[in-house]
Amino acid sequence: MRLARTLTGVEVHAEGEQGTCYLGGVFEIPGATMRDKLHHVNEVDDSLRRFLCHEPRGRPQTSANLVFASTDPEADAGFIILQADRAHAMSGSNTICVVTALLETGAVAMREPETTVVLETAAGLVRTVATCRDGRCERVTLDGVPSFVEQLDVPLDVPGFGAITVDVAYGGCYYLLVDAAQLGLSLDRANARDVVDAAAAIRAAADGIVRVQHPEVPEIDFISYAMLIGDDDPAAGKLRGATVCNGRVDRSPCGTGNSARLACMAARGQASTGSRFTATSLIDSEFGVEIVGTTTVGGRPAVLPRISGRGFVVGTRTSTVDPADPYPLGYALSDLWDMTTLR
Secondary structure, three states: OOOOEEEEEEEEEEOOEEEEEEOOOOOOOOOOOHHHHHHHHHHOOOHHHHHHHOEOOOOOOOOEEEEEOOOOOOOOEEEEEEOOOOEEOOOHHHHHHHHHHHHHOOOOOOOOOEEEEEEEEOOEEEEEEEEEEOOEEEEEEEEOOOEEEEEEEEEEEEOOOEEEEEEEEEOOOEEEEEEHHHHOOOOOHHHHHHHHHHHHHHHHHHOOOOOOOOOOOOOOOOEEEEEEEOOOEHHHOEEEEEEEEOOEEOOOOOHHHHHHHHHHHHHOOOOOOOOEEEEEOOOOOEEEEEEEEEEEEOOEEEEEEEEEEOEEEEEEEEEEEOOOOOOOOOEOOOOOOOOOOOO
8 A cells, every 4th residue: 555645633522523633743834823824724725624624535524633833932732723615713622622632642741630731823822721530631621812793783685584684703713693583593403404504695695795804813814604593591591503614513512603602792781701601502512601801802892702611532533645546635526515615
């Protein structure tokens, strides 16, 4: 067997959302910082992303977390998230996956009952505390990046749904957030395909109308995901949502999506510092989400979110390519993939 390339990762899921963690740090991605590397993958050369995330080595729900040594002395490591559409700056579920993999493989020394792990991301430093017992990482609590509202109640005309409004907010990535009741949808497992189709229609309607640019991180200038919210009871501390990425639903409650949602709730007076909620996904997995403080970003109000969830190692993954393989960078077809999101 002749192999031109072989990469091995640790398979982890965070409350249902899969994230493969490649800890070797042998990737030829130019740039000293995670922001530099994000820019290189998205604007210069995305061959490694396609190699890992597209078929036959990848699948629509693939997240490939590339872990590097950090140049920031405060950080234990850095990482960027590769997905089917592009590289992304930050992800709550993938942060939980990376911390779990680092600790349970011994790449970062585990200390019981708590281990602090600081990660450099393209969105900024993310500080985490892992609860550890009997050699296991039982839970990861992360302080997300400052999250803020871009626009509230943006009107859109969405084919099949008519006139709706969406919120545009940042939680480490930019989101379109829409109340599922406007679409006549309830957020349960049986409606997962309808949720995906609605989110795709909303993103298409927003294209060319909604524009974003992070005031301090020029590399973050795109909408990453649409998140449908609803079927919840904020007064009882319960939130429910479904983030849609690459033509499928995020299995976890979504850390960056709930960070963006907390910013919107704060802007509407529905939450403030100290507010805590349990966020659930379509598979009823849970994240603890809360606001632990406020700040400003580029002169605009921002909240400091905290996300808590569990990660589980489920195996290892080895991705290889034969030099004679006609599809070294993979492929995608519309039977499984949302072709409108692919680059």
